Amino acid sequence: MHRRLRTASLALLATLAAASTCLAAEGMGTGRAGIGGQLGGSTFWADGDYSNGVIQRLAFGGHFRYMMSNHWRWQVSPGFTWTTYTSQILTPVPDGSNPPGNPGGHPAIEPKSSNLTLLLPMTFEVQYVIHHGKWFTHIGAGPGVYRVWVENHRQVLVDPASFRRHQGLYPGISGEIGIERFLKSLPSTSLELSTVTHWVFARDDAAFPTGYNSFIGATEFRIGGNFYFDTSRLKRSKAQELPASHSKK
Numbered sequence: 001m002h003r004r005l006r007t008a009s010l011a012l013l014a015t016l017a018a019a020s021t022c023l024a025a026e027g028m029g030t031g032r033a034g035i036g037g038q039l040g041g042s043t044f045w046a047d048g049d050y051s052n053g054v055i056q057r058l059a060f061g062g063h064f065r066y067m068m069s070n071h072w073r074w075q076v077s078p079g080f081t082w083t084t085y086t087s088q089i090l091t092p093v094p095d096g097s098n099p100p101g102n103p104g105g106h107p108a109i110e111p112k113s114s115n116l117t118l119l120l121p122m123t124f125e126v127q128y129v130i131h132h133g134k135w136f137t138h139i140g141a142g143p144g145v146y147r148v149w150v151e152n153h154r155q156v157l158v159d160p161a162s163f164r165r166h167q168g169l170y171p172g173i174s175g176e177i178g179i180e181r182f183l184k185s186l187p188s189t190s191l192e193l194s195t196v197t198h199w200v201f202a203r204d205d206a207a208f209p210t211g212y213n214s215f216i217g218a219t220e221f222r223i224g225g226n227f228y229f230d231t232s233r234l235k236r237s238k239a240q241e242l243p244a245s246h247s248k249k
Contacts, residue, residue: 027187028129028136033231034065038194038224042081044117046217049093050202053086053112059220061196065127066231075125075140077174081220082118087111093211095152096160115157119218120147121198123174134182136190141175146200150212157212164207172200172216180226190226195219 028034042059044051061079068074091112127140149167150157157166178194200216 027182028067028190028228030067030069031231032067032228034067034226034228035063036065036190036192036224036226037062038192038222040220040222042083042218042220044083044216044218046199046215048214049212050083050117050214050216052092053089055084055086057082057084059222061121061220061222061224065226067129070131071129073127073129073138075123075127077121077123077125079121079123079220080119081121081218082116083218085112085115087113091115091152093150093152093157093166094160095155096158096163097155097165114153116151116154117212117216118149118151119198119200119216121172121174122146123172123198125174125176127176134184135179136181137177137179139175139177141173144172144174144198146170146172146198146202146216148200148202148216159208159210161210162207166208166212168202168204168207170200170202172198172202174198188228190228191223192226193223195221 038061040059041056043056044054059079059081061077063075063077065073065075089112091110091114121144123142123144125140125142127138130137147167147169149165158164159166174196176194176196178192180190180192182188182190197217197219200218202216203214205213
C-alpha cells in the first residue's frame with residue numbers, strides 16, 4: 001500500500017516537472033489549466049464501524065483544473081486515503097474467508113487493529129475562485145465515484161453471512177475549501193493548503209449485513225503545489241507540428 005502511494009507521488013512529480021519545462025505561463029486566468037498534487041492526513045468521522053476507533057493516516061490527492069472564467073473552474077481529482085483502528089476495541093466482523101476452527105483461521109474475537117478501511121476517490125467539482133493579489137481562495141463541490149474496501153490481516157474481508165468480499169464502487173459527493181499563493185520566482189507555480197470532505201453512500205444491506213455497512217464521512221487536510229499553463233499554447237504547438245504540404249513537382 002505504501003509502495004503504491006510512493007509510486008503515485010513520484011509519477012505526479014514527474015508530470016509536473018515535464019510540464020514546467022514544456023510550457024511557460026504565469027498566474028491564473030480564463031483558458032488556463034493546472035495540474036497539481038497534495039499530501040496530508042485524513043480522519044474518518046462517519047459512520048458506525050467505519051469510524052469507531054479510527055487512527056488518522058496519510059492522504060494523497062492529485063488534480064487537473066481548467067479555468068472557465070476568472071472566477072469559475074472545474075476540477076477532476078483522483079486520490080487515496082485509508083484508516084487503521086485502535087487495538088483497544090474488538091473487530092466488529094469475523095472474517096468469513098477463513099473462519100475460526102479452520103486451519104490457519106483467525107480468532108473470532110481479536111483487536112480491531114487487524115482491520116483497514118481504504119478509500120479511493122475520483123471526484124468532479126465546480127469551484128468558485130476569489131482573487132486577493134497573489135492569493136487565491138476557492139470553494140467547490142461536486143459528485144464522485146469511490147472505491148471502498150475493508151481488509152483483515154491485509155486481505156479483503158469477507159462478510160460471514162453473505163460471503164461477499166467487502167469491496168465495491170459507490171457514489172458520493174465532495175466539498176473543498178482551499179487557499180493558494182503564486183511564487184514570486186515561479187509565477188506559474190503556486191503552493192496550496194486545502195481541506196476536502198467526502199461523503200460516500202457505501203451502505204449495502206444485502207451484501208454486508210454483518211457490519212461495515214453505513215455511509216462514510218472522511219475529511220482530509222493537505223498541502224501541495226500546482227503548475228498552471230495556457231491551453232492555447234498547446235493548440236498552437238499542435239498546429240505547428242502538422243506536416244507541410246508537398247511542393248508540386
